[in-house]
Amino acid sequence: xxxxxxxxxxxxxxxxxxxxxxxxxxxxxxxxxxxxxxxxxxxxxxxxxxxxxxxxxxxxxxxxxxxxxxxxxxxxxxxxxxxxxxxxxxxxxxxxxxxxxxxxxxxxxxxxxxxxxxxxxxxxxxxxxxxxxxxxxxxxxxxxxxxxxxxxxxxxxxxxxxxxxxxxxxxxxxxxxxxxxxxxxxxxxxxxxxxxxxxxxxxxxxxxxxxxxxxxxxxxxxxxxxxxxxxxxxxxxxxxxxxxxxxxxxxxxxxxxxxxxxxxxxxxxxxxxxxxxxxxxxxxxxxxxxxxxxxxxxxxxxxxxxxxxxxxxxxxxxxxxxxxxxxxxxxxxxxxxxxxxxxxxxxxxxxxxxxxxxxxxxxxxxxxxxxxxxxxxxxxxxxxxxxxxxxxxxxxxxxxxxxxxxxxxxxxxxxxxxxxxxxxxxxxxxxxxxxxxxxxxxxxxxxxxxxxxxxxxxxxxxxxxxxxxxxxxxxxxxxxxxxxxxxxxxxxxxxxxxxxxxxxxxxxxxxxxxxxxxxxxxxxxxxxxxxxxxxxxxxxxxxxxxxxxxxxxxxxxxxxxxxxxxxxxxxxxxxxxxxxxxxxxxxxxxxxxxxxxxxxxxxxxxxxxxxxxxxxxxxxxxxxxxxxxxxxxxxxxxxxxxxxxxxxxxxxxxxxxxxxxxxxxxxxxxxxxxxxxxxxxxxxxxxxxxxxxxxxxxxxxxxxxxxxxxxxxxxxxxxxxxxxxxxxxxxxxxxxxxxxxxxxxxxxxxxxxxxxxxxxxxxxxxxxxxxxxxxxxxxxxxxxxxxxxxxxxxxxxxxxxxxxxxxxxxxxxxxxxxxxxxxxxxxxxxxxxxxxx
Amino acid sequence: xxxxxxxxxxxxxxxxxxxxxxxxxxxxxxxxxxxxxxxxxxxxxxxxxxxxxxxxxxxxxxxxxxxxxxxxxxxxxxxxxxxxxxxxxxxxxxxxxxxxxxxxxxxxxxxxxxxxx
Ligand code: SRM
Ligand SMILES: Cc1cc2nc3c(=O)[nH]c(=O)nc-3n(C[C@H](O)[C@H](O)[C@H](O)COP(=O)(O)OP(=O)(O)OC[C@H]3O[C@@H](n4cnc5c(N)ncnc54)[C@H](O)[C@@H]3O)c2cc1C
Ligand code: SF4
Ligand code: FES
Numbered sequence: 023x024x025x026x027x028x029x030x031x032x033x034x035x036x037x038x039x040x041x042x043x044x045x046x047x048x049x050x051x052x053x054x055x056x057x058x059x060x061x062x063x064x065x066x067x068x069x070x071x072x073x074x075x076x077x078x079x080x081x082x083x084x085x086x087x088x089x090x091x092x093x094x095x096x097x098x099x100x101x102x103x104x105x106x107x108x109x110x111x112x113x114x115x116x117x118x119x120x121x122x123x124x125x126x127x128x129x130x131x132x133x134x135x136x137x138x139x140x141x142x143x144x145x146x147x148x149x150x151x152x153x154x155x156x157x158x159x160x161x162x163x164x165x166x167x168x169x170x171x172x173x174x175x176x177x178x179x180x181x182x183x184x185x186x187x188x189x190x191x192x193x194x195x196x197x198x199x200x201x202x203x204x205x206x207x208x209x210x211x212x213x214x215x216x217x218x219x220x221x222x223x224x225x226x227x228x229x230x231x232x233x234x235x236x237x238x239x240x241x242x243x244x245x246x247x248x249x250x251x252x253x254x255x256x257x258x259x260x261x262x263x264x265x266x267x268x269x270x271x272x273x274x275x276x277x278x279x280x281x282x283x284x285x286x287x288x289x290x291x292x293x294x295x296x297x298x299x300x301x302x303x304x305x306x307x308x309x310x311x312x313x314x315x316x317x318x319x320x321x322x323x324x325x326x327x328x329x330x331x332x333x334x335x336x337x338x339x340x341x342x343x344x345x346x347x348x349x350x351x352x353x354x355x356x357x358x359x360x361x362x363x364x365x366x367x368x369x370x371x372x373x374x375x376x377x378x379x380x381x382x383x384x385x386x387x388x389x390x391x392x393x394x395x396x397x398x399x400x401x402x403x404x405x406x407x408x409x410x411x412x413x414x415x416x417x418x419x420x421x422x423x424x425x426x427x428x429x430x431x432x433x434x435x436x437x438x439x440x441x442x443x444x445x446x447x448x449x450x451x452x453x454x455x456x457x458x459x460x461x462x463x464x465x466x467x468x469x470x471x472x473x474x475x476x477x478x479x480x481x482x483x484x485x486x487x488x489x490x491x492x493x494x495x496x497x498x499x500x501x502x503x504x505x506x507x508x509x510x511x512x513x514x515x516x517x518x519x520x521x522x523x524x525x526x527x528x529x530x531x532x533x534x535x536x537x538x539x540x541x542x543x544x545x546x547x548x549x550x551x552x553x554x555x556x557x558x559x560x561x562x563x564x565x566x567x568x569x570x571x572x573x574x575x576x577x578x579x580x581x582x583x584x585x586x587x588x589x590x591x592x593x594x595x596x597x598x599x600x601x602x603x604x605x606x607x608x609x610x611x612x613x614x615x616x617x618x619x620x621x622x623x624x625x626x627x628x629x630x631x632x633x634x635x636x637x638x639x640x641x642x643x644x645x646x647x648x649x650x651x652x653x654x655x656x657x658x659x660x661x662x663x664x665x666x667x668x669x670x671x672x673x674x675x676x677x678x679x680x681x682x683x684x685x686x687x688x689x690x691x692x693x694x695x696x697x698x699x700x701x702x703x704x705x706x707x708x709x710x711x712x713x714x715x716x717x718x719x720x721x722x723x724x725x726x727x728x729x730x731x732x733x734x735x736x737x738x739x740x741x742x743x744x745x746x747x748x749x750x751x752x753x754x755x756x757x758x759x760x761x762x763x764x765x766x767x768x769x770x771x772x773x774x775x776x777x778x779x780x781x782x783x784x785x786x787x788x789x790x791x792x793x794x795x796x797x798x799x800x801x802x803x804x805x806x807x808x809x810x811x812x813x814x815x816x817x818x819x820x821x822x823x824x825x826x827x828x829x830x831x832x833x834x835x836x837x838x839x840x841x842x843x844x845x846x847x848x849x850x851x852x853x854x855x856x857x858x859x
Numbered sequence: 860x861x862x863x864x865x866x867x868x869x870x871x872x873x874x875x876x877x878x879x880x881x882x883x884x885x886x887x888x889x890x891x892x893x894x895x896x897x898x899x900x901x902x903x904x905x906x907x908x909x910x911x912x913x914x915x916x917x918x919x920x921x922x923x924x925x926x927x928x929x930x931x932x933x934x935x936x937x938x939x940x941x942x943x944x945x946x947x948x949x950x951x952x953x954x955x956x957x958x959x960x961x962x963x964x965x966x967x968x969x970x971x972x973x974x975x976x
Contacts, residue, residue, distance in 0.1 A: 075912065080911075084952060468949075468950070471950065478950070508926070509924075530879075530898070539923075539924045539926075540896070540923050540929070541923040542921070542923035542924065542932070543921045543923060543932035543939065546921050546923065547921075564878075565878075567877075568877055568878065568922075569921070571921070572919050572921070573934075576919070580919070580935065584914055584916055830883055831883055831884065831885040831890075832871045832875050832883060833870060833871050833875075833885055839915055842915075856912045
């Protein structure tokens with residue numbers, strides 16, 4: 023069959039997606055692509071990650087040989103400058119002339135640059151392409167104050183990027199009286215503004231910029247209200263302008279305010295020419311998001327293959343702001359008010375949360391809303407709008423969570439219709455996902471991604487995919503357990519029991535007896551941790567060494583660039599001047615960066631692999647031991663000075679903290695765990711943020727459990743009051759053994775408790791009232807573990823076979839990795855940045 | 860297929876390699892990760908540089924299998940790669956260079972010349 027020529031102008035996200043779609047649907051077309059940018063299509067949505075270390079190659083949407091393998095001709099760095107509609111040819115800037123049967127315009131948009139006097143000055147940028155970001159990064163190196171013109175979705179993203187580039191000041195200038203005026207209301211903007219101010223952004227609303235001042239380069243901005251702001255650089259993010267210049271030149275109809283006019287098949291006024299993505303104007307709208315662009319690509323691919331009659335019918339513009347560190351989302355119609363709708367608003371200025379949902383006047387449907395500070399419900403709420411799901415009797419539950427009544431987490435998913443769009447980037451419905459689970463046996467997220475492509479775009483739908491997958495598996499009568507991985511069809515707790523029963527001591531034995539295959543990076547560290555919790559053997563014993571997580575294998579945390587950190591234990595945070603001097607001397611000798619950690623001890627960074635045993639040998643000789651900063655094990659027990667010095671101290675919190683740290687040091691657990699002891703209720707040791715924390719009372723010690731700092735902070739709960747020291751330790755023994763024997767892998771105590779039926783009451787029954795009758799056994803087991811403790815670094819430096827492993831080259835053990843690079847900062851070294859291409 | 864000329868480089872003795880794990884071999888200016896998959900009695904060699912964030916770290920990764928495919932997980936962000944083909948198994952569009960390995964008289968040899976396909 024004669025192949026028809028399809029010429030695609032623009033190798034951006036949508037142009038690329040179109041090639042992918044057409045190539046999979048049919049082989050009867052010859053595809054020729056012209057791109058203006060020098061590199062092949064990349065992920066513009068995640069463009070800002072370029073500043074966080076992603077290279078252009080990382081952001082690429084396909085492998086370098088993809089176009090070649092698909093027999094698609096790709097001309098990069100060669101914009102099309104003319105379309106000859108009569109002869110059906112296009113002419114490129116480099117002089118190529120190519121015929122087309124179908125022509126696809128995927129020219130995207132460019133940043134809208136307002137006509138402000140001085141806009142041409144050096145130091146003024148737009149934020150659209152990798153080239154733009156390169157220029158910004160280079161310029162920012164010598165700039166101190168930056169500003170972004172425009173407080174919309176993209177403007178805020180650009181502002182975050184400027185902050186990450188370490189400018190001293192970053193300003194956001196918005197003409198409208200609120201931030202993100204197209205997505206959120208003024209109450210929401212207010213909340214967002216105060217949170218962004220806390221993050222270090224200066225926000226200026228109601229500001230019209232009248233001129234950009236400076237000799238050659240920008241020095242300041244002048245505003246309509248007469249005020250002035252001095253800045254070294256400015257990023258313009260005032261909106262987008264569809265790239266319709268080529269279409270306009272060739273006499274194709276364009277909108278009065280820009281954009282190539284298309285019908286529901288994305289056909290332009292010339293039926294052989296289509297426009298897709300951000301350059302297309304459909305029903306007076308430009309769709310500045312990726313999901314509608316992909317849908318347009320699908321429509322055109324279908325149309326020219328003469329496939330199903332699929333049309334474009336507009337698209338939901340719900341969005342979630344990413345990256346900035348504050349959740350912001352808006353969905354459906356965020357602004358609709360009385361009398362067309364009723365609104366429910368929840369505002370918590372203490373925690374910085376604002377939520378608004380708009381429901382139909384009859385209370386039956388959700389119409390839209392705004393989420394700020396906590397957007398976890400975004401996916402589900404969006405689905406509720408899009409699928410017209412009937413609301414519960416009390417719609418406030420939508421934003422407050424069900425209170426009192428029991429509503430299971432998956433209740434929401436079951437109510438979704440089959441056509442519900444779960445992944446809008448790839449256009450994958452609930453039915454497609456459920457069928458992939460039932461019919462194609464996809465029972466992992468990776469398998470689902472491969473099979474349906476869902477979750478491969480922005481990734482926002484992955485949690486929902488997982489719920490759907492588990493739910494479908496349950497429906498199919500599969501006993502869904504959190505099995506470890508493909509090599510062990512067992513849960514962690516089952517493995518724990520079986521390892522004990524079968525008396526298994528090595529990873530390979532466990533795999534041969536209880537698993538299959540050759541293991542992987544999931545089960546190996548988990549089994550290793552179980553073996554360590556149960557037997558307390560030296561973790562690098564032959565046969566177990568390579569089954570350890572890399573950090574455990576080298577008894578140190580690997581850092582950027584491939585060097586390691588060294589953290590000796592400093593129990594309770596108490597240290598003598600002599601030992602401080604030793605740390606200083608060792609750090610100097612091995613050229614290490616030193617820092618006081620948040621856990622009351624000292625971290626030395628930048629050690630070469632081969633120096634680790636030498637460093638530890640010296641530290642051990644001076645009485646230090648491993649601090650297990652690398653292990654899923656006890657980290658630190660923080661203390662305050664307590665009654666030894668403090669005028670409020672009730673008991674000696676330092677002594678008690680040291681006693682506790684020495685009892686549980688080296689103990690392996692499902693996750694790391696931390697503790698602290700405060701000498702009175704002023705709580706200077708922050709005990710209530712720890713996995714277990716102790717606070718002195720007039721009569722003894724109060725014991726708190728299951729607190730957490732980190733990304734989801736949670737206060738510890740009071741387990742028992744006014745304990746004497748020994749009883750307190752008894753309870754901690756029981757608590758920790760219960761945790762170690764039952765928690766899922768990588769679950770901190772707070773999460774473990776959150777999932778426990780009966781919560782803290784149940785835990786108290788088990789630990790304090792011995793309801794499982796395990797207390798005596800757990801205390802004995804803990805005592806054995808404490809008695810068999812040995813500093814693993816000491817064991818390692820004394821064992822030549824283990825020491826041998828601490829060299830970079832097996833065939834040149836004395837040589838260090840020549841690729842390791844450091845930079846300088848504030849008189850010390852730091853790891854060089856990730857290599858950028 | 861035509862037999863290409865090989866260029867064997869003596870990397871180390873069998874007992875220097877790590878059982879069920881990797882070591883890094885210096886081969887001129889190149890760094891090659893050599894894996895001794897003792898469980899399957901197989902040897903593999905790949906570039907030591909992880910293509911993800913360009914870290915010289917693959918030899919310190921954990922090895923294992925996905926189905927039948929032997930694989931290594933980078934210690935930095937746990938991207939996994941097939942040891943047999945070098946293909947990235949975590950869905951990224953990057954692949955490792957792989958090299959032939961042979962063992963003779965207790966010595967492990969690597970052919971560092973990239974295979975031409
Ligand atoms: C060095 C230190 C930061 C500092 O400069 O102060 C630090 C550094 C690291 N933290 Fe931390 N954390 C440090 C105190 C904390 C604290 C504060 C505290 O302990 O009082 C927290 C919050 C409290 C908590 O854990 O509940 C903290 C919460 C985390 C988390 C999040 C845990 C969570 O449950 O959400 C991680 C990630 C993880 O463990 O999976 C983490 C992981 C890490 C890692 C291991 C990341 C990594 O793999 O490289 C860093 C290793 C540094 C190294 O190589 O030594 N670090 N980290 C602090 C070391 C304390 C110490 O002496 O051991
Ligand atoms: C920083 C940033 C963050 C974003 N975040 C999100 C987000 O979170 N969610 C979301 O949905 N969307 C987001 N977007 C928008 C999203 O990136 C766009 O919707 C999408 O890239 C549009 O794809 P496109 O192919 O239409 O245009 P583009 O990706 O812009 O591609 C058009 C290409 O055509 C080329 N071109 C133009 N004229 C010619 C010519 N004459 N000849 C040859 N080539 C030509 C251009 O150089 C360009 O490479 C973001 C955009 C930016 C810039
Ligand atoms: S918060 Fe902890 S994990 Fe994050 S960068 Fe700081 S030290 Fe590393
Ligand atoms: S550097 Fe290897 S996975 Fe990131």
